[in-house]
Amino acid sequence: MKFTLHTTSSKYSARTGILETDHGNIKTPVFMPVGTVGAVKTMGPEELKNIDFKIILGNTYHLYLRPGTDIINKAGGLHKFISWDRPILTDSGGFQVFSLARLNKISNDGVEFQSHLDGSRHMLTPESSMEIQRKLGSDIIMAFDHCPSGDADQSTIKDSVERTTNWMKRCSEWLRENPKCYSHDQVLFPIIQGGIDLKLRKQSIEQLVEHSSCGISIGGLAVGEEKNAMMDTIEFCDTILPKDQPRYLMGVGRPSDLIKSVQRGVDMFDCVMPTRNGRNGHVFTSDGVINIRNEKYKDDHSPMDTQSSNSWGTTFSKSYVRHLFNISEVLGLRIASTLNLTFYNDLMIQIRENINNGSFDDWSDSTLVRMSKSKGM
Amino acid sequence: MKFTLHTTSSKYSARTGILETDHGNIKTPVFMPVGTVGAVKTMGPEELKNIDFKIILGNTYHLYLRPGTDIINKAGGLHKFISWDRPILTDSGGFQVFSLARLNKISNDGVEFQSHLDGSRHMLTPESSMEIQRKLGSDIIMAFDHCPSGDADQSTIKDSVERTTNWMKRCSEWLRENPKCYSHDQVLFPIIQGGIDLKLRKQSIEQLVEHSSCGISIGGLAVGEEKNAMMDTIEFCDTILPKDQPRYLMGVGRPSDLIKSVQRGVDMFDCVMPTRNGRNGHVFTSDGVINIRNEKYKDDHSPMDTQSSNSWGTTFSKSYVRHLFNISEVLGLRIASTLNLTFYNDLMIQIRENINNGSFDDWSDSTLVRMSKSKGM
Helix, strand or coil, X not given: CEEEEEEEXXXXXXXXXXXXXXXXXXXXXXXXXXXXXXXXXXXXXXXXXXXXXXXXXXXXXXXXXXXXXXXXXXXXXXXXXXXXXXXXXXXXXXXXXXXXXXXXXXXXXXXXXXXXXCCCEEEECHHHHHHHHHHHCCCEEECCCCCCCCCCCHHHHHHHHHHHHHHHHHHHHHHHHCCCCCCCCCEEECEECCCCCHHHHHHHHHHHHCCCCCCEEECCXXXXXXXXXXXXXXXXXXXXXXXXXXXXXXXXXXXXXXXXXXXXXXXXXXXXXXXXXXXXXXXXXXXEEEECCCHHHCCCCCECCCCCCCCHHHHCEHHHHHHHHHCXXXXXXXXXXXXHHHHHHHHHHHHHHHHHCCCHHHHHXXXXXXXXXXXXX | CEEEEEEECCCCCCEEEEEEECCEEXXXXXXXXXXXXXXXXXXXXXXXXHHCCCCEEEEHHHHHHCCCHHHHHHHCCHHHHHCCCCCEEEECCHHHHHHCCEEEEECCCCEEEECCCCCCEEEXXXXXXXXXXXXXXXXXXECCCCCCCCCXXXXXXXXXXXXXXXXXXHHXXXXXXXXXXXXXXXXXXXXXXXXXXXXXXXXXXXXXXXXXXXXEEECCCCCCCCHHHHHHXXXXXXXXXXXXXXXXXXXXXXXXXXXXXXXXXXXXXXXXXXXXXXXXXXXXXXXXEEECCCHHHCCCCCECCCCXXXXXXXXXXXXXXXHHHHCCCHHHHHHHHHHHHHHHHHHHHHHHHHHHCCCHHHHHHHHHHHHHCCCCC
């Protein structure tokens, strides 16, 4: 894998670049739809390609539990299993065993946890997370990290930084010592921790950068802390992270968060927001976020979003999509998810174009002012 | 609207023809997907076109309750509301007020019923059913009929035949005396009743044919009677129905039922089976019906159906689709519905080709033998 930096904006740290993988190239900054359990909810693979997504996410914790690593391995890897021939990034399971699993017990060895599905007991370690991700065959593997919650105390965060570094070494070692499953290249991103404590962030970056060659992830944010503290932390990380590697801000976020983070040098994003909010009837449109379940759309026969690059923005009226939600029809979930994912991808295209044209600094300022007037943006 | 008969098979009464409407031509025999409440469940309009469906169904009872006739009228009719520019046939609500609504009270005037959704009280009459269908703007309007259940006694069926004839006259009259809502042509099909009583069927046909100019529907079948009795009734109707009008057998059925009914001169079909069964994991494939939830497909990485004319038949493996059902992922419902609808349309294409080639008699016999070995076909 290779990352080439293209253009950097002047006032802000916004950058464009290209990430080359064996499954295709990715223009950055990029948004990656979340396909947690092997599907971006409601979406078929051609539809994601039609929106022009270049990379999607999968999740180690979820795929390990269902359908299980061996089934995916026998299918020839996750790309084949889910019929997606473009790049895939997999999260390590670290975040889920802390946030989702029941009764997790953490030790230096790894995390013992109970499945959120059936209560069955499992153990995830840096080594087993690597083994699973190897078998999944993702192009970008995440290190197994310790991600404390946003309200964790100082000593927990300090411990998590140390533990994450130790685990990172074991991840690298396991990948070095064990053979590949498939012919394509798989690279490892470390995940930096440290909460919103800048000293710990610095320590985490310094300890992890030596293990990082292809890219680095910023974890432990968007876990309940204040939005300003999150942005200050990203801004701080930007000053000390290597410039020649892509930075992936995990689990973020709203459209305005993406712009603010790009201003602070972030290159890669993922978030369930476009699909999850879509399924709840919250649709990101060029006129702001609308709740399509709202009574006021009952007789509104105007198109969903004439500015969307997706034809469904003009194909379907607000009245019809409201009706589909009202009758609990899957097509409604699909339309909202599709328009939201398109909105996110359109936004990334605009971001890249403005950086490349040298207009990002002004464009991002005025876009953020506009977005600040719309709840949910 | 115009129907032109093309080819008739020699041993059986199978026929091909073309039904011309202002929204496009329909080759018969044809299968019409059911879009009860303004959507063929899980499917977008382009996807239905991609399978090459030429006509879909809507339902007066359901659309009257949700979203309401006025909203659809303001949208410019059902075609515009649901973004479907090909022909639409609407059922009259007759079947639903008897089978679905709570506490229906029938009189010669019409049917008073309580909504199955909220218990609200409504009245549907031949006139109001016509008014709703006018406003919906369907290309083919169904007469408001009285459809007794399969276990109704002789006198109920006799009454229903008389009532259906009286109501048919009122339907014709209302349409004649009231102005069109839209520029396109809308035609009325009477619905013949009479259960499996051939004398009553004859009476119903004789009474209704004089009101029929464009096509005629066979109602009151597939409501719980024996399959053989149903086929005998269709065979009888075939002998006395006008040859120059298309015959629409309502609510039928399994793939083998379609072939048997085409042998007996039927031209048009609708059924929820491909979509409803699909959502339950029952997939019609060239190897028979499979229940994709079955444990045995867990590690079966073979494609869903290599013989399907839809690319999804080879895109997705049984193991993956089973996994999607296992995680309750909408994409699974979509794949099963799409493959089932494709199976039905592929079958109709084969039926038409064989009739046109003069090979239908033998082909249908051998196909029925093959299907009889597969449960659910």
